[in-house]
Amino acid sequence: MKILVCVSKTPDTTSKIAFKESNTQFEEAGVQWIINPYDEWFALVRAIELKEKDPSIIIHLVTVGGADCDPIIRKALALGGDEAFRINADSNDSFFIAAQIAEIAKQNQYDLIFTGKEAIDYNSAAIGGMISELVDMPYVSLATLFELNGTTATITREIEGGEEVAEISLPVVVSCQKGMAEQRIPNMRGIMAARTKPLKVVEPAAIDTLTSIVNFELPPAKAGCKMVAADNVPELIRLLHEEAKAF
Amino acid sequence: MSVLIVLDQSDNHIKKSAYEILSYGSQLAAQIGTTAEALVLGTVNDDLAALGKYGVSKVHQVNSESLNHVDAQLYTKTIAEAVAQTNASVVVFSQTHTGKSVAARVAARLKAGLVAGAASLPDTSNGFIVRKTVFSGKAFANISIQSPIKVISLNPNSVSVVTTDGTATVDQLSIALDASKIKVxxxxxxxxEIPLTEADIVVSGGRGLKGPENWGVLLDLAKVLGAGTACSRPVGDAHWRPHHEHVGQTGVQVAPNLYIALGISGAIQHLAGVNRSKVMVVINKDPEAPFFKAADYGIVGDLFEIVPQMTAEIKKLKGIA
Known part of the structure; x- marks a missing residue:
């Protein structure tokens, strides 16, 4: 059985968000880069847990990006991937990224493709759904539990106002979120082993981009917090009701 | 040419987020000089002709029970076929669970540029540029879509619902459906409970409540406001409250009209899940809590004294004995 886990490089959750070049580019100075938390904590760790139960499982990793993605790919290999692909292209267009990953997926015939539910930088929650269409597999979004029994997966996912449990024959594409697994820290053995695991750099396929970023904007600064004295609760309620019209 | 608005349904009813995208899609259609049409998938008990008052001239339905569960693969083929039949040039979704499951897949099938998480109407004065939230609500990006067909998935609670006095014609689309590969x-x-992502008001508690046995004050306030209840990550991790209440970067992301944070310090990861709220109120005994920098209204003090007074004041205001 082969699992493909899609990982993305994102700024650390505590990063200051700023832009440069007349607000057309993200300011990377001083930013710590991490594996997108949903990709790492939920998609990758669940794949590793499946492999721990069944050591014949092979985990491939894929990312789309430049050489600056190599540290996060090495970290993912240290956590437990077997082999990684980096598609050497820089793009913010979801379709371009998904189509590049779909090319890898078509060549390697995976039984399972895991993504995080969204990346914390562009928040589109798009890659999993797009890959599934391009490789013509069923897609289960926002999964919170994943169990494998032979070639049948039982998946719990979040839906409007609750959750749904479903059975699906592999192959399937799954977007993963909290509940799937718990965050792990790579151990020294994993870090050493990751140095020699294959990281293949692949040149991108010829795919058109369908969107482009014109510029970024920061939200307008808040007017500031209006403080109300602790002994004047009726004033707070009056402000919420009359000024903010919040209820 | 048309703007096709794909409506969310659950339990055979049109959801609140659907009225927002009907208004949004209708305004967009007027802006680019075309008609707005709605698509309803599955069996729905609501009066579909009445959706005309949100600005659509036609409502198309694919009335099949097999569409009452959202199977992204089946939905995508069906929606793509409806796009072809209605000659739609823009397809609008709501970025709800259903939108997140389906919009991107539809975009890939149609080779259409996607903006998921749109925050306002496109600028069509020179091209087609849509504003969306990025970096978990800490910034916006203006995205240009270059493809002939465009897909927009609108963040819930980002536009107001506008009504007119129109009615819509309702027709059934004839689309052959595949069998679903997903067995629910x-x-x-x-x-x-009020689903968090649909709640107009959310009351949320953090470690400042000191333990699950103290949640009564929060629940009382939520009840008088008709609010959904939420919690911070430490509270969810400590199992003081169920996991589905955890809002923040790795939990649920909410964007209500009013977010009331009780005893939550406001770590950046928490703010990432709530910063699209229109009005934020913070009650915290620590005047240095970072949440005060992000909030609109605040009280520094003991929440166990303040919150019951808030509840009593709101009861008075609403005339509840």
Whole structure:
């Protein structure tokens, strides 16, 4: 059985968000880069847990990006991937990224493709759904539990106002979120082993981009917090009701 | 040419987010000089002709029970076929669970540029540029879509619902449906609570409540406001409250009209899940809590004294004995 886990490089959750070049580019100075938390904590760790139960499982990793993605790919290999692909292209267009990953997926015939539910930088929650269409597999979004029994997966996912449990024959594409697994820290053995695991750099396929970023904007600064004295609760309620019209 | 608005339904009813995208899609259609049409998938008990008052001239339905569960693969083929039949040039979704499951897949099938998480109407004065939230609500990006067909998935609670006095014609689309490859074995709806992503008001508690046994003050306030209840990550991790209440970067992301944070310090990861709220109120005994920098209104003080007074004041205002 082969699992493909899609990982993305994102700024650390505590990063200051700023832009440069007349607000057309993200300011990377001083930013710590991490594996997108949903990709790492939920998609990758669940794949590793499946492999721990069944050591014949092979985990491939894929990312789309430049050489600056190599540290996060090495970290993912240290956590437990077997082999990684980096598609050497820089793009913010979801379709371009998904189509590049779909090319890898078509060549390697995976039984399972895991993504995080969204990346914390562009928040589109798009890659999993797009890959599934391009490789013509069923897609289960926002999964919170994943169990494998032979070639049948039982998946719990979040839906409007609750959750749904479903059975699906592999192959399937799954977007993963909290509940799937718990965050792990790579151990020294994993870090050493990751140095020699294959990281293949692949040149991108010829795919058109369908969107482009014109510029970024920061939200307008808040007017500031209006403080109300602790002994004047009726004033707070009056402000919420009359000024903010919040209820 | 048309703007096709794909409506969310659950339990055979059109959802609140659907009215927002009807208004949004209708305004967009007027802006680019075309008609707005709605698409309803599955069996729905609501009066579909009445959706005309949100600005659409036609409502198309694919009335099949097999569409009552959202199977992204089946939905995508069906929606793509409806796009072809209605000659739509823009397809609008709501970025809800359903939108997140389906919009991107539809975009890939149609080779259409996607903006998921749109925050406002496109600028069509020179091209087609849509504003969306990025970096978990800490910034916006203006995205240009270059493809002939465009897909927009609108963040819930980002536009107001506008009504007119129109009615819509309703027709059934004839689309052959594949069998679903997903066998749904159980659906567990959270009953007796307001789903967080649909709540107009959210009351949320953090470690400042000191323990699960103290949640009564929060629940009382939520009840008088008709609010959904939420919690911070430490509270969810400590199992003081169920996991589905955890809002923040790795939990649920909410964007209500009013977010009331009780005893939550406001770590950046928490703010990432709530910063699209229109009005934020913070009650915290620590005047240095970072949440005060992000909030609109605040009280520094003991929440166990303040919150019951808030509840009593709101009862008075609403005339509840």
């Amino acid at each position: 074995t159980a659906v567990n709806k959270i009953t007796g």
